[in-house]
Each structure stands twice: as C-alpha cells, then as structure tokens.
Amino acid sequence: MKLIMAVVQDQDSNRLLKALTEHNFRVTKLASTGGFLKSGNTTFIIGTEDIRVQKALDIIKTNCQSRQQLVAPVSPIGGNTDSYVPYPLEIEVGGATVFVLPVEQFHQF
Amino acid sequence: MKLIMAVVQDQDSNRLLKALTEHNFRVTKLASTGGFLKSGNTTFIIGTEDIRVQKALDIIKTNCQSRQQLVAPVSPIGGNTDSYVPYPLEIEVGGATVFVLPVEQFHQF
Amino acid sequence: MKLIMAVVQDQDSNRLLKALTEHNFRVTKLASTGGFLKSGNTTFIIGTEDIRVQKALDIIKTNCQSRQQLVAPVSPIGGNTDSYVPYPLEIEVGGATVFVLPVEQFHQF
Ligand code: NI
Numbered sequence: 001m002k003l004i005m006a007v008v009q010d011q012d013s014n015r016l017l018k019a020l021t022e023h024n025f026r027v028t029k030l031a032s033t034g035g036f037l038k039s040g041n042t043t044f045i046i047g048t049e050d051i052r053v054q055k056a057l058d059i060i061k062t063n064c065q066s067r068q069q070l071v072a073p074v075s076p077i078g079g080n081t082d083s084y085v086p087y088p089l090e091i092e093v094g095g096a097t098v099f100v101l102p103v104e105q106f107h108q109f
Numbered sequence: 110m111k112l113i114m115a116v117v118q119d120q121d122s123n124r125l126l127k128a129l130t131e132h133n134f135r136v137t138k139l140a141s142t143g144g145f146l147k148s149g150n151t152t153f154i155i156g157t158e159d160i161r162v163q164k165a166l167d168i169i170k171t172n173c174q175s176r177q178q179l180v181a182p183v184s185p186i187g188g189n190t191d192s193y194v195p196y197p198l199e200i201e202v203g204g205a206t207v208f209v210l211p212v213e214q215f216h217q218f
Numbered sequence: 219m220k221l222i223m224a225v226v227q228d229q230d231s232n233r234l235l236k237a238l239t240e241h242n243f244r245v246t247k248l249a250s251t252g253g254f255l256k257s258g259n260t261t262f263i264i265g266t267e268d269i270r271v272q273k274a275l276d277i278i279k280t281n282c283q284s285r286q287q288l289v290a291p292v293s294p295i296g297g298n299t300d301s302y303v304p305y306p307l308e309i310e311v312g313g314a315t316v317f318v319l320p321v322e323q324f325h326q327f
C-alpha cells in the first residue's frame with residue numbers, strides 16, 4: 001500500500017479527478033494554495049496498492065504535465081499601449097509535484 | 110511516532126474530533142472534498158506514539174463506521190407522485206479511510 | 219527525499235512562507251482548522267532533499283516558535299468593569315507541530 005500525494009494546478013484538477021476515478025483509484029482532494037506551482041493548486045491524496053503506483057503516476061503525468069500554451073494578446077484598454085504585445089504569448093501551464101509515501105497500515109471502516 | 114491520516118464524512122467529523130480530543134490525541138483537520146467517500150469529507154491528521162495507534166483506530170471506527178440509516182419519506186411537492194416512496198429508506202452513511210504513516214522525526218517548537 | 223508536514227499558527231504563516239521561499243524550499247500550504255494549536259492553523263507541505271531537512275526545521279523554529287506576547291488591555295465598553303484588567307496581559311502565541319516523513323518516490327512532471 002502506498003499513499004500518493006500530488007500537487008497539481010487547479011485547471012488540470014477536474015480532468016485528473018475524472019481520469020483517476022475512471023481507473024478506479026480512491027482519491028481525496030485537499031484545497032491548497034500557492035507553493036510548488038503558480039497559485040491555485042489542488043492536492044490529491046491517492047491510496048493505492050503498490051502494483052498500481054506506476055499507473056497512477058502515468059495518469060497524473062498525462063493529465064498535468066507542464067506544457068506551453070499560446071495566450072491571445074489582450075487589447076489595451078484606455079489607450080495605454082506601452083506594454084501591449086500584439087502577438088500571441090507562449091506561457092507555461094500545468095505541472096505536478098508528486099510524493100509516493102510508504103503506508104504501514106490501511107483501513108476502511 | 111506515527112501519523113494517522115483519516116478521511117471521514119463531515120457528519121461524523123465533530124463527534125470524532127471530540128472523542129479524539131477527550132483521549133488526548135493531537136489532531137488537525139484539513140478541509141477536503143469528494144473522493145474516497147461521498148462528497149463532504151474532512152481529513153484528520155493525528156500524530157501519536159506507536160503504542161496509541163490502535164486506540165486512535167478504535168476511536169475512528171467507533172465514531173465513523175459505515176452504517177445503515179433510516180431516512181423518512183419526503184412528501185411529494187406539486188403532485189408528482191411518480192417517484193414517491195411512501196416508506197422509510199435505508200441508506201449507507203459514515204465510513205472512514207485511514208492511513209498509518211511512519212514518521213522519521215517529530216518536533217514541537 | 220523527505221516530506222515535512224508542519225502545522226503552524228496563521229499569524230506566522232506568511233513570514234514562514236517567505237523565509238522558506240527565500241531559501242529555495244518548495245512549499246504548499248493547506249488550509250487547516252483547529253487541532254494541535256489554537257484555532258486558525260495552516261499546514262505546510264515541504265518537499266526537500268535529506269541534507270536540507272535540518273535547515274527547514276531551523277527556519278520553522280525561528281519563525282514559529284511558541285513565545286510570550288504582551289497584549290494591551292482593552293478599555294471596557296458600556297461601563298462593565300467587572301472583568302477589566304488595567305495592565306498588559308502576557309499570552310502564548312505561535313508554536314509549530316512538525317512531522318518529517320520518508321518519501322519512496324519524488325516526481326515533477
Ligand atoms: Ni486508461
């Protein structure tokens with residue numbers, strides 16, 4: 001038995017929860033703020049048998065991996081064009097920080 | 110030293126906190142959502158000496174164990190009697206998912 | 219690799235986050251309530267290499283250690299002077315409860 005603790009961005013949170021649930025993982029979400037990643041994080045607590053740890057890690061990687069995203073330029077409001085960038089910007093989104101912890105006992109009551 | 114992480118239903122949360130505190134366990138509650146159990150969960154973090162782990166587990170089991178509960182029938186509103194069940198329903202409530210984790214160091218500052 | 223879980227008082231939370239970040243620790247904050255300390259707690263999750271565990275503990279101790287604080291007397295409102303204490307009161311604030319947990323795998327995606 002292992003406990004996987006995964007901190008992911010809020011925007012990937014629902015997709016990750018759906019994917020883990022579809023593969024019958026037991027998941028709890030904790031609200032978290034700031035930290036490992038840009039603000040707006042969710043911490044997942046996943047309890048799983050040793051043999052399925054790699055599958056859970058694969059699902060987290062698939063759904064949360066850090067990647068580049070194009071952001072459309074926003075038109076300046078009120079004529080302040082000093083900082084206006086007239087072409088799409090590439091920003092980094094997503095990412096996950098994952099700990100696999102040993103479990104001495106696991107119970108369901 | 111062990112760290113017990115217990116995910117329980119919100120409705121059992123106050124009773125569990127009271128019982129653990131009465132038995133001098135050190136407890137922290139984390140807000141959690143969805144997951145192992147039906148939505149509305151609380152995650153308890155309990156730090157305890159090895160010798161008292163079983164006592165903590167007993168208290169969690171006593172206060173949170175999954176059980177059947179009778180729910181009184183709700184009268185239909187607006188005359189829609191199609192799905193009306195005129196006798197009490199038995200539903201499952203409670204339940205706890207519990208991890209006991211090894212602790213390498215414990216400090217109080 | 220270790221996972222440090224630290225429960226500290228809200229009033230020390232921002233200072234601790236700043237100090238840990240300045241020393242390049244990866245930190246996630248979880249909202250927590252009641253428990254080990256007086257109500258209003260924050261739980262920090264800190265992932266770190268074994269060699270830097272002591273440094274993290276030093277930073278937590280420096281920023282959160284339990285200490286005495288003088289509280290100025292509050293003038294009674296509405297003439298009820300029965301419980302009025304006309305000199306500063308010394309109360310205990312701060313404090314931290316810290317677990318260091320072993321980590322079997324650590325990943326960043
Ligand atoms: Ni699949």
Ligand code: NI
Nearest residue numbers: 128131132168
């Ligand atoms: Ni008792």
Ligand code: NI
Nearest residue numbers: 237240241277
């Ligand atoms: Ni320093």
